[in-house]
Amino acid sequence: MTDPSDLSLASGTTSAGNLVLALADEEGRLSAQEKKLAEAVLSDMEFATNASITEIAERAGVSPPTVTRFCRRLGCASFSDFKVQLAKCAYVGLRYLKPEAVTTTxxxxxxxxxxxxxxxxxxxxxxxxxxxxxxxxxxxxxxxxxxxxxxxxxxxxxxxxxxxxxxxxxxxxxxxxxxxxxxxxxxxxxxxxxxxxxxxxxxxxxxxxxxxxxxxxxxxxxxxxxxxxxxxxxxxxxxxxxxxxxxxxxxxxxxxxxxxxxxxxxxxxxxxxDRSKSTKILRGIKEQLLRHRDGGDDSQILGD
Structure with a gap:
């Protein structure tokens, strides 16, 4: 029987959208170390997109091999592939994953x-x-x-x-x-x-x-x-x-x-x-509205 931990978190072919959803871990499938990695990436996606595997590992407090395994578990072929996919979703992913706090009254x-x-x-x-x-x-x-x-x-x-x-x-x-x-x-x-x-x-x-x-x-x-x-x-x-x-x-x-x-x-x-042309046509429209809609009230707007 396959261990669930070996299954890719991103269903099907990895895409920017799938990657962001996996990093968000809304289903709680990440381990403690993976969660630290995901939080480190989401907290500064620009850094993660440009950082080396060692730099990301140090920021998350994990080892570089853990980063490699994490990337594969997300459905990426390698750490480099992970960074490519991350670059594609750096703006849209966060904007729609974590909308800005707004007032609602x-x-x-x-x-x-x-x-x-x-x-x-x-x-x-x-x-x-x-x-x-x-x-x-x-x-x-x-x-x-x-x-x-x-x-x-x-x-x-x-x-x-x-x-x-x-x-x-x-x-x-x-x-x-x-x-x-x-x-x-x-x-x-x-x-x-x-x-x-x-x-x-x-x-x-x-x-x-x-x-x-x-x-x-x-x-x-x-x-x-x-x-x-x-x-x-x-x-x-x-x-x-x-x-x-x-x-x-x-x-x-x-x-x-x-x-x-x-x-x-x-x-x-x-x-x-052409003011004369415009005036003539507008007046003709207004006359019809006064006759059939407004009951002679000229204060109503010219068209609903």
Whole structure:
């Protein structure tokens, strides 16, 4: 019968996620010496990633052979393999294994959410590239057709909001959150079209592929994304929103507040490019809402 202590703690092929779970020892399978090793590694993963086997052994108060056996028990081929896997999970592993201590009362959570949103808006405003904003407005204002590509929760919301803001100004715009559809549109779109893409990370491979195709076909593109990202590299106009992400994994990203504010800025400037056209269309929309929704109350917002 196999001794349970000889079994690998990481099920299947060793991965960064499995390694972190094994080091956390939530099932209590580590021996006393192994626990000391795991605690030494998790307490300073940067040190463990760069240290020699002797240095790790000394910090944990165990022998180097114990470290070697521990690495194999974790499912790693060797100490070197252990360090490679550890390097892959040094940030994500700890961030999601041991989330930062956060306050959880309603008033504390409300203050945290609002404060982070305010900080994101102030930082976006401070770093906003107004020349790139103007270039984006130039393209959108003169486009015969606008397509807006996004995927994932935040980016989908951003491009849908761009459509929501621009259609009421008379722009011909269609938002799409489907990768296959975006690729087909990119292959079929004609001159006079502008494509707007949103990606919070700037690493959406499908969107990057679309923008590469559009570039090859001479269709101008605008990206709302991180500056210096792969998507930014293949875009004609880049409106960068590069804000630091917090460590609280439970709080939704505050970047989306900044991104929506950028959309509002762009839409407002597009409206000012042709005030008479914008006014006429907005008035027509308002008349319908007053007649069918608001009972003549002009104080209600223009659309729910």
């Amino acid at each position: 309603p008033d504390q959570v409300a203050e945290d959410i609002v404060t982070k949103a305010q900080n994101a808006l102030f930082e976006m405003h401070r770093t906003l590239d107004l020349e790139q904003v103007k270039a984006a407005v130039d393209l959108l204002s003169n486009a015969q057709m606008i397509y807006a590509f996004g995927s994932g929760g935040n980016s989908s919301m951003i491009v849908n909001e761009l459509q929501n803001r621009l259609f009421r100004l008379g722009a011909q715009i269609s938002a799409s959150n489907d990768h296959a559809m975006n690729l087909m549109i990119s292959a079929a779109t004609q001159p006079g079209t502008v494509v707007f893409g949103a990606s919070v990370s700037g690493r959406n491979e499908e969107l990057i592929r679309c923008f590469e195709l559009l570039r090859d076909r001479g269709i101008p593109t605008i990206a709302l994304t991180q500056g210096g990202s792969p998507l930014a590299d293949v875009s004609d106009v880049v409106v960068p929103v590069s804000l630091p992400e917090g460590k609280n994994i439970f709080r939704a990203t505050s970047v989306r507040y900044a991104s929506l504010a950028v959309i509002d800025i762009i839409a407002n400037l597009v409206a000012y490019r």
